[in-house]
Amino acid sequence: MNKLITAYSYWTLLSWRKISNYFFLIASFHYSRWIKKPVLWGRPTTLSIEPTTSCNLRCPECPSGLRSFSRPTGMIQEELFKKIIDDNGQYLTYLHLYFQGEPYLHPKFLDFVSYASQRKVFTATSTNAHFLTEEIVDKTLDSGLKQLIVSMDGITQEIYQEYRIGGKLSKVHAGLSLLIHKRTERKSLYPRIILQFLVTGKNEHQLDGLKDWAKMMKVDELQLKTAQIYDFENGSELIPKNIKYSRYILGKNGKWELKKEIENKCWRMWQGSVITWDGRVVPCCFDKDAQHVMGQIPVEKLKNIWKNTSYQSFRNQLLSDRTQIEICKNCTE
Numbered sequence: 296m297n298k299l300i301t302a303y304s305y306w307t308l309l310s311w312r313k314i315s316n317y318f319f320l321i322a323s324f325h326y327s328r329w330i331k332k333p334v335l336w337g338r339p340t341t342l343s344i345e346p347t348t349s350c351n352l353r354c355p356e357c358p359s360g361l362r363s364f365s366r367p368t369g370m371i372q373e374e375l376f377k378k379i380i381d382d383n384g385q386y387l388t389y390l391h392l393y394f395q396g397e398p399y400l401h402p403k404f405l406d407f408v409s410y411a412s413q414r415k416v417f418t419a420t421s422t423n424a425h426f427l428t429e430e431i432v433d434k435t436l437d438s439g440l441k442q443l444i445v446s447m448d449g450i451t452q453e454i455y456q457e458y459r460i461g462g463k464l465s466k467v468h469a470g471l472s473l474l475i476h477k478r479t480e481r482k483s484l485y486p487r488i489i490l491q492f493l494v495t496g497k498n499e500h501q502l503d504g505l506k507d508w509a510k511m512m513k514v515d516e517l518q519l520k521t522a523q524i525y526d527f528e529n530g531s532e533l534i535p536k537n538i539k540y541s542r543y544i545l546g547k548n549g550k551w552e553l554k555k556e557i558e559n560k561c562w563r564m565w566q567g568s569v570i571t572w573d574g575r576v577v578p579c580c581f582d583k584d585a586q587h588v589m590g591q592i593p594v595e596k597l598k599n600i601w602k603n604t605s606y607q608s609f610r611n612q613l614l615s616d617r618t619q620i621e622i623c624k625n626c627t628e
């Protein structure tokens with residue numbers, strides 16, 4: 296049901312320009328794989344924009360949580376955000392207002408959502424749901440946000456704080472209840488609320504209870520996410536015992552390896568980009584520390600960066616041997 300309601304919302308925001316652009320991108324992706332050279336016939340159909348690198352929590356596998364970025368940290372300027380939407384919004388089928396950090400810490404975050412929504416862009420965000428006060432919930436409902444992904448990885452405080460260090464489960468519970476209650480009161484369908492549970496070795500025993508919790512809370516969808524572990528070769532207590540929820544498997548040589556075979560392709564490189572708070576364009580959300588900067592807005596426009604030499608040589612490397620790119624080695628895409 297949630298997928299249908301979300302699809303309906305996508306549908307109402309589509310235009311011929313967005314649809315034809317999307318099909319040109321798919322066609323160029325398949326053609327590129329066929330000729331083994333990157334060819335691009337469209338503009339980004341999805342974007343992730345980072346409102347801020349700041350975060351209130353200290354999650355152990357996240358550079359925001361660890362305060363370990365080597366790139367500059369900060370908050371996106373309103374002018375830069377608007378420029379990105381003005382230049383690219385007419386092609387966007389999905390805008391994720393998230394990359395690293397907690398979006399609700401940006402004082403203008405919900406103004407950004409409204410700005411994009413008014414320009415008929417489907418907006419989504421991911422949050423740890425620690426800032427859903429009465430006023431913020433009302434503003435969220437007014438903003439036109441279509442999808443709210445709540446990261447929550449434990450149904451007891453003890454397990455929750457094992458990964459979400461510094462987090463308070465009671466705050467997530469209170470904020471979500473308020474949001475769902477007010478959305479019902481307004482007879483609104485949006486934002487669709489997705490509870491995203493990162494399955495680790497420390498919380499996998501709570502999965503049955505989690506399903507009951509999600510039903511009790513009346514969230515619209517429960518997503519179980521596999522955890523990306525940086526140094527997985529020697530194992531980690533975060534790798535779940537139930538291999539169904541793990542990206543990794545123990546190899547015959549006693550080392551852990553990726554479960555999924557790596558193929559020399561990646562649709563994400565033909566679909567969209569990720570933009571850091573200071574306008575750096577990076578290939579995807581796995582490049583958390585912006586090691587592969589393709590260009591910077593507003594020095595250059597995204598439509599030019601999207602097809603420039605750096606981007607094309609990155610795509611070329613992906614098509615020829617993806618294992619040579621460090622971030623792509625540990626990616627299940």
Ligand code: SF4
Pocket residue numbers: 560561563564578579580581582622623624626627628
């Ligand atoms: S890490 Fe590489 S393969 Fe994975 S999504 Fe990013 S570009 Fe694609």
